[in-house]
Amino acid sequence: MDTQNFVHESSKVLEFIANYYKNIEKYPVRSQVEPGYLQKLVPDNAPDFPDPLEAILEDVRSKILPGLTHWQSPNFFAYFQSNASTAGFLGEMLCAGLNVVGFNWISSPAATELETIVMDWMGKLVNLPETFLFSGNGGGVMHGSTCEAMVCTLVAARDRFLKEHGADMITKLVVYGSDQTHFSLQKTGKIVGIPPENFHAVATSSSTFFALAPNDVRMAMEEDLASGLVPLYLCATIGTTGLGAVDPLEGLGQVARDYGVWLHVDAAYAGSACVCPEFQHYLNGVELADSISLNLHKWLLTNMECCCLWVKYPGALVDSLSTSPELLRNVASETKVVVDYKDWQIALSRRFRAIKVWVMIRMYGVNNLMDHIRSDVQLAKQFEALVKEDKRFELVVPRKFALVCFRLRPKNNEEDGSKLNRELLESVNSSGQAYMTHAMAGGTFVIRCAIGGTLTEERHIHGVWKLIQGKAELLQNCCNI
Numbered sequence: 001m002d003t004q005n006f007v008h009e010s011s012k013v014l015e016f017i018a019n020y021y022k023n024i025e026k027y028p029v030r031s032q033v034e035p036g037y038l039q040k041l042v043p044d045n046a047p048d049f050p051d052p053l054e055a056i057l058e059d060v061r062s063k064i065l066p067g068l069t070h071w072q073s074p075n076f077f078a079y080f081q082s083n084a085s086t087a088g089f090l091g092e093m094l095c096a097g098l099n100v101v102g103f104n105w106i107s108s109p110a111a112t113e114l115e116t117i118v119m120d121w122m123g124k125l126v127n128l129p130e131t132f133l134f135s136g137n138g139g140g141v142m143h144g145s146t147c148e149a150m151v152c153t154l155v156a157a158r159d160r161f162l163k164e165h166g167a168d169m170i171t172k173l174v175v176y177g178s179d180q181t182h183f184s185l186q187k188t189g190k191i192v193g194i195p196p197e198n199f200h201a202v203a204t205s206s207s208t209f210f211a212l213a214p215n216d217v218r219m220a221m222e223e224d225l226a227s228g229l230v231p232l233y234l235c236a237t238i239g240t241t242g243l244g245a246v247d248p249l250e251g252l253g254q255v256a257r258d259y260g261v262w263l264h265v266d267a268a269y270a271g272s273a274c275v276c277p278e279f280q281h282y283l284n285g286v287e288l289a290d291s292i293s294l295n296l297h298k299w300l301l302t303n304m305e306c307c308c309l310w311v312k313y314p315g316a317l318v319d320s321l322s323t324s325p326e327l328l329r330n331v332a333s334e335t336k337v338v339v340d341y342k343d344w345q346i347a348l349s350r351r352f353r354a355i356k357v358w359v360m361i362r363m364y365g366v367n368n369l370m371d372h373i374r375s376d377v378q379l380a381k382q383f384e385a386l387v388k389e390d391k392r393f394e395l396v397v398p399r400k401f402a403l404v405c406f407r408l409r410p411k412n413n414e415e416d417g418s419k420l421n422r423e424l425l426e427s428v429n430s431s432g433q434a435y436m437t438h439a440m441a442g443g444t445f446v447i448r449c450a451i452g453g454t455l456t457e458e459r460h461i462h463g464v465w466k467l468i469q470g471k472a473e474l475l476q477n478c479c480n481i
């Protein structure tokens with residue numbers, strides 16, 4: 001490596017990124033390109049000789065940026081945000097720059113040890129019981145995604161059961177979630193070999209604001225047992241993707257205990273809010289769970305990607321996922337006094353995510369992390385108040401975090417308003433001025449405004465609301481609906 005040139009070229013990329021952020025509000029938030037647009041702009045074959053960085057950056061500017069949906073735009077209110085931050089970026093630079101592969105302790109002791117320390121820090125920050133921390137004989141690992149965390153925990157639950165009852169029982173095992181549980185649970189079941197028909201999505205309704213009712217889960221399990229099936233794994237969500245619902249952990253934990261199923265808590269989005277004491281009650285009952293995961297890259301200022309997974313019984317993960325090839329034999333692993341993270345995840349290779357999170361936590365400090373969550377929630381409250389003030393609109397579920405779910409009321413009561421709201425959402429998104437997505441609440445189309453972009457300020461909240469009102473007026477005037 002020519003270190004002089006490395007600094008020079010890196011500073012060019014940094015300048016490019018800084019300019020991108022400076023101008024980010026000028027781009028249409030949702031990309032407006034047509035499918036296949038890039039094929040026409042980029043050669044069919046890779047270059048035989050080096051291209052200069054300037055030419056590459058120019059191509060990023062002219063060919064790639066138009067095809068991006070600008071997730072870091074302050075007018076991005078879609079899905080759940082993917083929080084970037086200066087500290088998250090600097091941490092990511094260290095991770096990419098050092099580029100170590102800490103699959104076992106000896107392959108990079110600091111990578112493993114820092115991860116165990118930071119996982120305990122994070123666990124304490126969201127007030128997890130000691131039993132999920134290394135200091136309490138549990139422990140945590142950083143994965144890339146919630147889906148991976150679910151695959152690993154479901155494999156552990158599956159193998160624990162099959163070891164005792166025989167491998168051919170796999171066709172009988174049932175995985176439970178709700179009709180609002182993230183679809184990655186269903187995918188996880190498929191990957192792990194649970195028959196797709198044994199994915200039991202328990203129906204939710206407006207009576208529980210679309211949260212899982214423990215009694216309904218109990219009934220579902222009883223029904224399945226009566227038909228010869230075996231309940232294995234239940235996923236409860238803190239902050240569902242569609243509507244931000246919170247499944248009640250105390251009741252669900254009791255059901256899980258009664259039926260001997262593995263309870264996983266998916267706190268991908270709202271888990272981050274639990275750094276603030278006033279949100280920690282949503283985790284009441286987590287002591288009854290076997291595992292819990294949360295995506296720091298959604299709402300805690302961590303650039304892509306980092307999903308924290310804590311388990312009470314690390315041995316259950318290791319029993320399922322460990323391999324000891326001769327190639328990796330070493331004294332530290334054999335003494336079993338170290339963590340070998342390859343046995344806590346799917347892949348062998350792994351990134352040094354802990355350094356990114358460590359840098360992020362240290363550069364902001366816990367008080368600023370709390371302020372960050374609170375100010376997003378405050379913005380969401382403001383948006384919610386604007387919706388409430390305009391009688392043409394209605395909130396669909398009570399807001400718990402920084403996600404506001406609303407819809408335009410149809411003038412004509414015979415129609416449920418789904419078509420109207422679909423059109424409203426599309427007209428907002430195709431304007432390029434803001435981007436939101438939708439969810440279904442009991443068959444009704446709902447618009448989601450997910451607040452929490454790092455750059456989003458009060459003026460953006462008022463701006464997007466004005467945009468929505470304007471588009472609604474146009475729609476209602478032109479079509480009289």
Ligand code: PLP
Nearest residue numbers: 145146147182240241266268269
């Ligand atoms: N669970 C919830 C509640 C989510 O909101 C999401 C994504 O938005 C996921 C899981 C999927 O996360 P990942 O992409 O990390 O697998």
